[in-house]
Structure formats: structure tokens, C-alpha cells
Amino acid sequence: MTTTAPAPTGAPQRTDGVEHVDVLVVGAGVSGIGAAHTLRERFPDHTFAVLDAQEARGGTWWTHRYPGVRSDSDLFTYGYRYKPWRGPAIAAGEEILGYLDEVIEEDGLAPFIRYRHRVTAASWSSEDARWTVEVTRGDTGEQLRMTTGFLWMCQGYYDHARPHTPEWPGTDRFTGTVVHPQAWPDDLDLSGTRVVVIGSGATAATLVPAIAQKAGHVTMLQRSPSYFLAPPVTHELAVTLRALDVPEEWTHEILRRAYIAQRDELTRMSFESPGELHAFLIESMRPLLPEGFDVERHFTPRYRPWQQRIAVVPDGDLFAALREGRASVVTDTIETFTETGIRTASGEEIPADVVVTATGFDLSAFGGVEFTVDGEPVRFPERLTWRGVMISGVPNLAYVFGYFRQSWTLRVDLVCDLVARLFGHMEEKGARTVVPELRPGDAGMQVRPWCDPENFNAGYVVRSQHVLFRQGDREPWTHLMEYEQEREVLPQVDLDDGSLVYR
Incomplete structure (x- = not known):
């Protein structure tokens, strides 16, 4: 209440x-x-x-x-x-x-x-x-x-x-529009246009199905694949609880615990059985993709599951856009922008009226x-x-x-x-x-980076380590623990263990 x-x-x-x-x-x-x-x-x-x-x-x-x-x-x-x-x-x-x-x-x-x-x-x-x-x-x-x-x-x-936008050759001669999702113009009309979305993370996975509804065609151009998970927009348990007229406070707490347990299990698997989680994620995608789609090339990442965020595509909307032919995926690096699009390292020409640089922050x-x-x-x-x-x-x-x-x-x-x-x-x-x-x-304690790349190595983490604080090799000088640990640890923190000085 x-x-x-x-x-x-x-x-x-x-x-x-x-x-x-x-x-x-x-x-x-x-x-x-x-x-x-x-x-x-x-x-x-x-x-x-x-x-x-x-x-x-x-x-x-x-x-x-x-x-x-x-x-x-x-x-x-x-x-x-x-x-x-x-x-x-x-x-x-x-x-x-x-x-x-x-x-x-x-x-x-x-x-x-x-x-x-x-x-x-x-x-x-x-x-x-x-x-x-x-x-x-x-x-x-x-x-x-x-x-x-x-x-x-x-x-x-x-x-x-200031969003993160890499520099590519030829951008000055591209005659179309280049936009970053972090600075999206209100008046951009994509109706009937050819759009290239550069990136493969959560932002790209969100943008592609959304703009494919109006654009002539959308190409997701990625340097390397990401992991995806396609849960339903509405949890079936929520439907059941609301049909039973369960108080919203109860529904919120029950669903909260259910999602926490699910994420805890995915995190545990990413460390203890990454191969099993990898197979689960890949095989979950396969039936949602177009027949004959090259899953190994376009949707099989080179890193361990959860070393970068797993992108959520509710009800598999990204895969639906691919099945319906409104979107496609190209996995390659950019050689140069041209007047009318992008040429990749393999020589493929991707025509574009609009290029969206979903390249992170x-x-x-x-x-x-x-x-x-x-x-x-x-x-x-x-x-x-x-x-x-x-x-x-x-x-x-x-x-x-x-x-x-x-x-x-x-x-x-x-x-x-x-x-x-x-x-x-x-x-x-x-x-x-x-x-x-x-x-x-704590004197002589080993000083470690803000984030261990073996734990998490998303691009925005790797390229920003030099501006951030560090961590030690023991509590309380550590961070980036998992919720499963911290929900037990933080409420029990000893505020008089000598690491905090009061005056």
C-alpha cells in the first residue's frame, strides 16, 4: 500500500x-x-x-x-x-x-x-x-x-x-544521416529508409525491431556477436496471480523473487558451467531464427556467457524482424564509409540512408x-x-x-x-x-583494476579502467560482487572494523 x-x-x-x-x-x-x-x-x-x-x-x-x-x-x-x-x-x-x-x-x-x-x-x-x-x-x-x-x-x-563513437574512414563523405542513440533527434523520419545499425548489444537489439516497422530495411552490422535471451514480455506467473486478484504487493514480491532466482542461476552457470549455459542460450535462439540462418557466424560469441551483458529481446522481437525479412545481420568490420553506405573488410557494400552508431558509451x-x-x-x-x-x-x-x-x-x-x-x-x-x-x-595489499576483465569485459569497461578507482584483494576494499552475495554481506557490514575512521 x-x-x-x-x-x-x-x-x-x-x-x-x-x-x-x-x-x-x-x-x-x-x-x-x-x-x-x-x-x-x-x-x-x-x-x-x-x-x-x-x-x-x-x-x-x-x-x-x-x-x-x-x-x-x-x-x-x-x-x-x-x-x-x-x-x-x-x-x-x-x-x-x-x-x-x-x-x-x-x-x-x-x-x-x-x-x-x-x-x-x-x-x-x-x-x-x-x-x-x-x-x-x-x-x-x-x-x-x-x-x-x-x-x-x-x-x-x-x-x-558525450556518447562513445569510434572514428571510421570516410564518414565525412557519407551523404546520409549519422545518429547515436544517446542523442536521438525528435524529427528523424525513417519511413522507407535503408538503415544500418552499428552494434550488437542491448541498444542495437532494441532499435532494430523497433525501426524495422517503418524503415525499408534495417541491417545490424556487428563486429562480433552477443548473447541474447528471449523471455516473454509478461511472465506467465504474473498473469496467473493477477487473474486470482492477488494484491499487487504480493505479486511484486513473488515475481521479484522469481526473477532474482532466475538471474542467480544464470550467473552461477556462467562461472561453474559456462559451456552448458552457452549451449542453452544458443539453442534457445536457433528455432526463433530464419531457416538456414548462420547461427555460428552471427550469434555465437567468442567470450564466456555473462562476461558481457546478455541482451534481452522480449518475445524474440529481434528474431521476428529477421524471419520476416525486415532486418538482416552482417558480421564484419568496417573498412570505410562511402557516399551511399558502408563497405566492409570483406568487400560487401551495405547501402544506407541512415547510419545509427549503437556503439555504447x-x-x-x-x-x-x-x-x-x-x-x-x-x-x-x-x-x-x-x-x-x-x-x-x-x-x-x-x-x-x-x-x-x-x-x-x-x-x-x-x-x-x-x-x-x-x-x-x-x-x-x-x-x-x-x-x-x-x-x-592492509599495508602492502595487492591493488587490482576497477574491474577484472576475466569477470566482465564489455567495451565500455575495458576502455575506461584508467579513469576509475581501484580495488584491493580483500574486504572491505572490493566491489562488483553479485547480488546473491551482497544481500547477505552488506546488511551485516561491521561499521567499526577499523576501515572507517570517525571524527
Whole structure:
């Protein structure tokens, strides 16, 4: 049962014209809205604000508005545990935004959220025990300054402004239109056009069947294949439960547990029996593809299942577009763009009026914000993560980073719980500052990359390692665990094990 939140209590304070809040949340996507919910529910006397650089809520769901944009995870786990999802398991971007709007309204969060506020710098003063945050407001470029006792970074993990687009020979002579899904123009008409979608991940798998409904023909041009899974849009168990008029809260929890168990099993198989999972995924696709389709060439990846995300194609819509001849697949590298299309390394000419570069994104360390601690720049590649929630040597700062193999929001819920427990613990201790610091026993600890490519090696991870923080070889200096582990570990974290220093 959902209720409308009470009116805000504590008002932000101002000193010398500078606004101060107890907690400043950066980002109004799934993570930031989850953080704001936690603050409203558990710390009603804390003042806080949520800043977002974009024009509206939603994060990735506001940035990505290309045709057919939808979730790559089921909404029973992508939705918050406290807010039942009432729609189909796989949902369109607009439906997800509507869900977030309901959370904002029911929790009374709108007065706390400020859009078109981009955080550019944050400096910590140990003497004052607070962050000073520089903000650029809207298109005017107006410069604002805020202070806060605690900074909660929920800005997501990639650069929203600059998508990843490789450079190919000949793009300057191509006479058609080139567009990236992250910057999709509202007025692009694909009716009857020949479209080439470069890429093979979740975005390409979503775009191809969506635009094939209007385009003359769509070619998915991939350098190498990805794994795909074709679940039904609506889980048969959801149909049964709703037919029985089971309360939505029960349906949400039952389906949530069912999807978690399914993903846990796929993850377990990817490590313990990757060959068996590989065969399962390939053979699941085969009957959905056109007769005689070259599965080995076009849909048999060279990496272990779940070393990159398994792309979801609800009801096999991508395969249906291939069967119906509205789309085709070419597996090859690009030699050059031509005036009228693309020529591949094998010499094949692919005609195109529009080329969509579904080539992914680049990771961004905390939204590109410049951090300093007591006047010293924070160089994140020289820092270690503390349980994927805080950064060594950086006081009063938490961040949210979700899962690769489970829904992002499952970790949002866990991180919010841990940060809330940390706030309560600081109050009990009378502490104003908390900072992760290596213990004497951690001296000489092996430092590892942010992400081990043997674990996960998607392109955006591999090409961004150099800008991100590191991890150690032992807890609490590790991250990127699986939900099956963390749902037991994070709620039991010892906040007095010596790795957190309170002042």
C-alpha cells in the first residue's frame, strides 16, 4: 500500500548567501530518487537537495529516447522493493519514467529536486567538516555555490553528454544521416529508409525491431556477436496471480523473487558451467531464427556467457524482424564509409540512408566532477573503493553503482540501507566525519583494476579502467560482487572494523 509522504520539515539554511543542506544528492535517476526516498523516510529532520544536470528526472531514461527504448532487466527487480510494479516485466522507457513520477509524487520529493543544475566541482574542508559544491545552472551558465555535510553521488556511471563513437574512414563523405542513440533527434523520419545499425548489444537489439516497422530495411552490422535471451514480455506467473486478484504487493514480491532466482542461476552457470549455459542460450535462439540462418557466424560469441551483458529481446522481437525479412545481420568490420553506405573488410557494400552508431558509451568517474580534499586534488585511479560505496581518503562521500548481471536497483536498495545505517551510527558516535582509511593490516595489499576483465569485459569497461578507482584483494576494499552475495554481506557490514575512521 502506498501513501503520500508528509510535507518537508527542515528547511535548507543559508550563510552569507550560500545554501547549506545536511545531505546533497547528485543525480535524479533511479539511484538519486532511491536515495531521496531513504532520506525522507528515515531522516525526516535532515535537510537535503537533489541536483540533476538534465531537464527532467530519469537519468538514463531521460537521455535515451530512441525508438523502442526499454528496460534490459525485468521491472519487478528494476523497480524499488517498496514500490510495486504493476505493468509487464519488460517495460518501455516512458513507462519507467511514469513509475518514477509516481515515486516522486507519493514521497513528496518534487520540492527537493532541482533540474538543470550541473555540479562541476566539490571541495572538502576538514576544518569545517563540510563540502563546498560549485554548480552551473541551466543554459545561462549562472554559477551557484552550496555546502553540505555529506555528498551522495548518484549520477550514474557513464557520460550522458558525450556518447562513445569510434572514428571510421570516410564518414565525412557519407551523404546520409549519422545518429547515436544517446542523442536521438525528435524529427528523424525513417519511413522507407535503408538503415544500418552499428552494434550488437542491448541498444542495437532494441532499435532494430523497433525501426524495422517503418524503415525499408534495417541491417545490424556487428563486429562480433552477443548473447541474447528471449523471455516473454509478461511472465506467465504474473498473469496467473493477477487473474486470482492477488494484491499487487504480493505479486511484486513473488515475481521479484522469481526473477532474482532466475538471474542467480544464470550467473552461477556462467562461472561453474559456462559451456552448458552457452549451449542453452544458443539453442534457445536457433528455432526463433530464419531457416538456414548462420547461427555460428552471427550469434555465437567468442567470450564466456555473462562476461558481457546478455541482451534481452522480449518475445524474440529481434528474431521476428529477421524471419520476416525486415532486418538482416552482417558480421564484419568496417573498412570505410562511402557516399551511399558502408563497405566492409570483406568487400560487401551495405547501402544506407541512415547510419545509427549503437556503439555504447564511456564510463565517467563521478560525472566528471573535480574533487579536492583539503586543497589536494582527488585522483581516483590512486584510490580504492570501500565496498563499492565509498572511496578511500575521501570523507563524507558515498556513491551508488549497481550490478552488471542483476538489476541496477537491487543494489540501490542495499546501498541506501547501508548509508542510512552509517548515518545512524555517526549520530550515535557524535561524529561529523567518516572516511575510509586502510588499516595497518592492509599495508602492502595487492591493488587490482576497477574491474577484472576475466569477470566482465564489455567495451565500455575495458576502455575506461584508467579513469576509475581501484580495488584491493580483500574486504572491505572490493566491489562488483553479485547480488546473491551482497544481500547477505552488506546488511551485516561491521561499521567499526577499523576501515572507517570517525571524527
